[in-house]
Amino acid sequence: MKSFIVRLMIGFAAYFSVIRIDNRFQVTDLLKGLIPDLWNIVTFILFILFFIWNVVVFILYCIDKKRAANNKWRISESTLFLCMILMGALGSWDGIFLIRHKSQHWNFKIIVAVALYVQLCIMFMFLRMYQLSALV
Numbered sequence: 790m791k792s793f794i795v796r797l798m799i800g801f802a803a804y805f806s807v808i809r810i811d812n813r814f815q816v817t818d819l820l821k822g823l824i825p826d827l828w829n830i831v832t833f834i835l836f837i838l839f840f841i842w843n844v845v846v847f848i849l850y851c852i853d854k855k856r857a858a859n860n861k862w863r864i865s866e867s868t869l870f871l872c873m874i875l876m877g878a879l880g881s882w883d884g885i886f887l888i889r890h891k892s893q894h895w896n897f898k899i900i901v902a903v904a905l906y907v908q909l910c911i912m913f914m915f916l917r918m919y920q921l922s923a924l925v
Contacts, residue, residue, distance in 0.1 A: 832915070839876060839912070846877035850884025850891070857890075866891075870900065878904035 849872060853864040869891070873881040881901045884890050891897040 835915070836912075842875075842877055843880035843883075846872045846880030847883050848880075850881065851888060854884075854888055854890040869897075873901055873904050876908055878908045881905075 849864055849869065853869065856863045869881070878901055881897075882905050885892050885897055885901055
């Protein structure tokens with residue numbers, strides 16, 4: 790009975806990666822595979838949210854362009870700037886250069902270029918963190 794309990798405890802310790810070998814703790818293959826998988830899921834969800842948000846920002850530019858053509862109530866420029874700065878620069882870029890809305894305003898062109906550069910740098914750094922965490 791004692792040997793069964795000892796084997797059970799060793800198996801439990803091995804499963805949760807607390808086996809002590811040469812005065813070092815070693816992580817089991819189970820946990821090595823689990824951490825990148827969770828990071829992969831989080832990264833995927835964040836990229837989907839980034840894509841959806843940029844589609845929403847592009848739709849805001851389309852709505853504002855249509856309302857401008859019909860002389861109706863429009864979306865304020867501060868709202869468009871805020872959406873652009875909050876990770877929506879790609880949708881703003883498409884709104885400015887594909888449907889040519891706010892393309893005559895130099896401040897929109899400059900701010901969207903800077904915001905797009907910063908947001909792409911953030912995304913690449915996030916991907917780089919993912920690549921480094923996959924090596925753990």
